[in-house]
Amino acid sequence: MTYRLLGISGALRRASTNTALVRAAGELAGDDVAFTLADIDLPLYNGDVEDEGYPPKVLAFVEAIRAADGVVISTPEYNKNLSGVLKNALDWQSRFSPGPLKGKPVAIMSATAGAAGGQLSQFSLRHCLTPFDCRVLAAPQVHVGDNGREGLFKDGRLVDEKTRGYVAGLMAALRAIS
DSSP states (O other), X not given: OOEEEEEEESOOOTTOHHHHHHHHHHHHSOTTEEEEEOOOOOOOOOHHHHHHOXXXXXXXXHHHHHHOSEEEEEEOXXXXXXXXXXXXXXXXXXXXXXXXXXXXXXXXXXXOSSTTOSHHHHHHHHHHHGGGTOEEOOSSOEEEOSTTSBTTEETTEEOOXXXXXXXXXXXXXXXXXX
């Protein structure tokens, strides 16, 4: 049976290391994985927009969560927190009932330019996921710091074997609770 893994990158840049990290998770999750990268370039949440009907991109995002067997989220760290675009996506999906993330196994990781590798953004992401009753893995934790260091990423791909091993371990743990 195919395992459906949804990747969510908290960064929109084409050359985002968080997107590269999430793509690596899809590659390393197993041969039987159907990986989808979510599009979270969504309009800002606005109750007036919701009252007029959900935007198609929001509906597609929610459907992608519902269809997934597991979710992996990679968050950058912006001003010691998760990115606004990621928080916005979480806010949009929260407007649906039943909640798309309810009971869903979720793995989180981060890539940042700082040496701590996004520990604070992961902490804030864990907090933001609390109301959705998803099953967020506590460990293993993957924090990729100093992501500008040569040898970690090349041509938009995670190439560092040690880091790839950490990501593979996180994906094995995610699948174990799915």
